[in-house]
Each structure stands twice: as structure tokens, then as C-alpha cells.
Amino acid sequence: MSLYTKYRPKDFNNLVGQDFIKETLKKAIAEGKTVGAYLFCGPRGTGKTSTARIFAKAINCTNQKDGNPCLECENCKEFAEEKLIDVVEIDAASHTGVDNIREIIEKAQFSPTKTKYKVYIIDEVHMLSKGAFNALLKILEEPPNHVKFILATTETHKVPETIISRCQRYDFKRIDEESIRKRLLFIAESENVKIDDKSLNYIISSSNGGLRNAISLFEQLIESSEIIYERIIEKLGISSKEEFQNFISKLENKDLSILEDFDKIVESGKNLKLFFKELIFKIKDKIISELKDQKDISNLINIFDILDETYGKTKYSLDENTTFLVGILKIIGNQSNKNTENITQKAETKTKQKIEIKEKITDSEPKIEDLDDIFGSDFEEKNEQKTNKDGGFQAEIFINNLKQTGAKGALTMSLRGSKIAISGNQLEIAPNTKFARTSIDTFENREVMLKTLENMGFTDFNIIIK
Numbered sequence: 001m002s003l004y005t006k007y008r009p010k011d012f013n014n015l016v017g018q019d020f021i022k023e024t025l026k027k028a029i030a031e032g033k034t035v036g037a038y039l040f041c042g043p044r045g046t047g048k049t050s051t052a053r054i055f056a057k058a059i060n061c062t063n064q065k066d067g068n069p070c071l072e073c074e075n076c077k078e079f080a081e082e083k084l085i086d087v088v089e090i091d092a093a094s095h096t097g098v099d100n101i102r103e104i105i106e107k108a109q110f111s112p113t114k115t116k117y118k119v120y121i122i123d124e125v126h127m128l129s130k131g132a133f134n135a136l137l138k139i140l141e142e143p144p145n146h147v148k149f150i151l152a153t154t155e156t157h158k159v160p161e162t163i164i165s166r167c168q169r170y171d172f173k174r175i176d177e178e179s180i181r182k183r184l185l186f187i188a189e190s191e192n193v194k195i196d197d198k199s200l201n202y203i204i205s206s207s208n209g210g211l212r213n214a215i216s217l218f219e220q221l222i223e224s225s226e227i228i229y230e231r232i233i234e235k236l237g238i239s240s241k242e243e244f245q246n247f248i249s250k251l252e253n254k255d256l257s258i259l260e261d262f263d264k265i266v267e268s269g270k271n272l273k274l275f276f277k278e279l280i281f282k283i284k285d286k287i288i289s290e291l292k293d294q295k296d297i298s299n300l301i302n303i304f305d306i307l308d309e310t311y312g313k314t315k316y317s318l319d320e321n322t323t324f325l326v327g328i329l330k331i332i333g334n335q336s337n338k339n340t341e342n343i344t345q346k347a348e349t350k351t352k353q354k355i356e357i358k359e360k361i362t363d364s365e366p367k368i369e370d371l372d373d374i375f376g377s378d379f380e381e382k383n384e385q386k387t388n389k390d391g392g393f394q395a396e397i398f399i400n401n402l403k404q405t406g407a408k409g410a411l412t413m414s415l416r417g418s419k420i421a422i423s424g425n426q427l428e429i430a431p432n433t434k435f436a437r438t439s440i441d442t443f444e445n446r447e448v449m450l451k452t453l454e455n456m457g458f459t460d461f462n463i464i465i466k
Contacts, residue, residue: 003216017211040152048123055150251303
């Protein structure tokens, strides 16, 4: 049995993080105010399925205490032994068809064999087909009183709005580092495993807010009842903080000697995917840090986007080494170094629009007058001022108005690389990168965009980020 399974929380008291969600559910269970369908959204390893299992156990517990399962009654014991047939877990990734959902609907009509409620936990629900979603919608509209549905997903945007609107939605956030630390130390003590602080910090930072990831890596690294950082470096081939800092610096400065560093990494036998994954996260942290200090982050964002795209390509690449090398070449060969200033000009030809870039050598640091100087006319082309049938909306005017409303540079910069259009009473935004999506989709930015739309005469609008 894996450590994650062994130490999976059995009641709400042992659920790590997600305090608001567990207290809300406990109160609803205790007061008998549960609903027919729930939607649990959030990153992997943050407790969605564990919470669903505890919820299913609690509502069928014959001796629940303040919304918590007692773990001692017959129903709780059968659930722990996976013998409780009224609670069904389904992996939507392998049950995507409409026939699978129809089978569930047919069985749901019958009363539970032993418990108060039949509970269907459908994991990765976004994997269902369109026909399956339509079939599921019918029973979610009027679910039988004895049935509860709990849908879990890591990709909420793929779940139809008609399904979401009929569920009580809970958004699971990444678990904070301190909570992960306490849980790992508890497991280490229970398993008599010694672990040093450096190893603990590495596991926590690598988990990306997912407790399951942290526990799995913890178990993987155990050797002779101890985890030592030096052995982690040797086993996983990870790099030091200084090595990452040096690598990022050379990427920023487009230093050709980085090719020698890359060869050394390959020759050392280090896991290239792991190295670049860590590299991308460290660049992300640096972007956030420099953004707070109001520094120019255009070069870092360009590096981030290229590396992120390159990392994704390795999944289908015949040779990972070559794929990563090409990514580095794109970065160091893109535009000029920090002692040059790029002047972007548009030249029209009979067949297509071309972009000519001239390099102007200066003795001092280049001054950036506008974001267009950073990103060139490529961004301008994506947001040409096109008139919409829905009321004369123009993307470029919208972005310029955002500046006047008080939008931050990161928002306008990310929007310039996105496709923006009006559809009915919705402003639809399709970011061109993952980083752009993260930059755009915040509560503060949504408020600024809605206010800007109102100032332009577009009232009662919703913002859809695809």
C-alpha cells in the first residue's frame, strides 16, 4: 500500500488545507442541508476525491458527529473495506460515453440497498463526451432525493455551463507549504523516517501545492529509513540554486556560452525534463518578483513562453535533448542583447505584411516608451481594430482604455497577445500562453476590464476566458 493511500484522510478533521470547504460541508451535513449535486474543482492532489469520499461516508454514517463520520458504525467500516455498494466511484477518463452515463441514471432510480443515500463520485468529469454530458444533465436537473452526485475536475473550463449551473461548486486551492510540511513530518515520524530540512524544502517546492505529489515524492526518496539531500541530488540529478541562477542569467543576456552549459547538463546524465521544469518555475518566481519591483519583465516573459512551449513539445518529441536545445537557440537568437535597442517597423508588400527589425547600438540602457516596443507589431496584428457587429467593439481601443482605468502593465501586455472579441453580452478572451491566462484571469483584472467596458458603453457584460 502506498503512503498516500495509507495516510489518506478518513474524516474532515484529518483533511489537509481547504478549511473553508470542509467547514461548509460539515455544517451542511450536520444540519441536513445537502444538495443533489456538487462540483469540486482544482489542481491535482489538492483533496477533491478525498473530500468526496469523506462526504459520502459522512452523509451515510449512522452516528455522525457534527457532520463528521464516526468511523465506527457498520456503514463506515464497510466503506473503509470498500464493500459499501451504494457509494460508486467512476473515472470519467475511461467511462466517457453516453451509454456509461445512461447506465448510472438507470441504477440511480433504485433506492439504496443499505444506506440513506446513493453517492456517485465522477472523477475527471471534464473527460465525458458531449452526449454523456447531455445525459447527465437530465438527472442533475431533477435528481432523485436518495441520490447525490459529486463531480470532480482539474479543468473546469471544459465542463459545460449547463452542468456547472446545476451543481454547488467548490474551488480547491493549492495547499500551502506549511500544511504540507506538517503532514510530511507527521508521516515521517509515523514511519520512523529521518529527513533533513533541505530535503523537506525540496519536496514541498516540487509538489506545486499538491499533497499527493509531495507524499509520492517523499516515498520515492526514502532510502534505509532516511532522506538526505545529497542523495536526492545524486538520485534525481537536480541542480543547485546557483546553477539555475547562472543559467537564467545567460538566457537573459543571450550568452552563447550557455550552449556549453547545456552540453555539460546532458553529459552529466541529469534528467533534462526535471531540470527544465524547475527552470520554468524559477523563471516564473523571478517574473513575479520583478513585477512587484516594477522592473521590465518583457525579456523574462519571452523566455518563459519559449521554454513552456518547448517543454510541452517534448511529450511528442523523438529526441528531448534536441527539442530543448532548439528552445534555447530560439531564446538566445531572438532579437538582440541588452545593449541594443530594437526598432520595429511595418512594411507592406503585395502578398503579406512583413516586419523589419533594425538594431540600434547605444551606450546606455535602452528606454522602453511603450509595450509595443517590447513585443513588436506581431502583437498589434493580433488585435487589429476590427469593428464588431455587436456594437463597434475595437480590441486595441479597449486595451488602451484599460491603461486609463488603472490596469497594470502585465494585464495589457498579456491582452495584446490574445484574441479578443465580443459575442452577445460576453467579452471573449483567448490567451495565447499559459502565463498570459494566469496574468489575465484574476478578480482584480476582471473588475478593471468590466469597468472599462462600462466606460465604453458595454454594460451588463460577462468576461469569458477560454
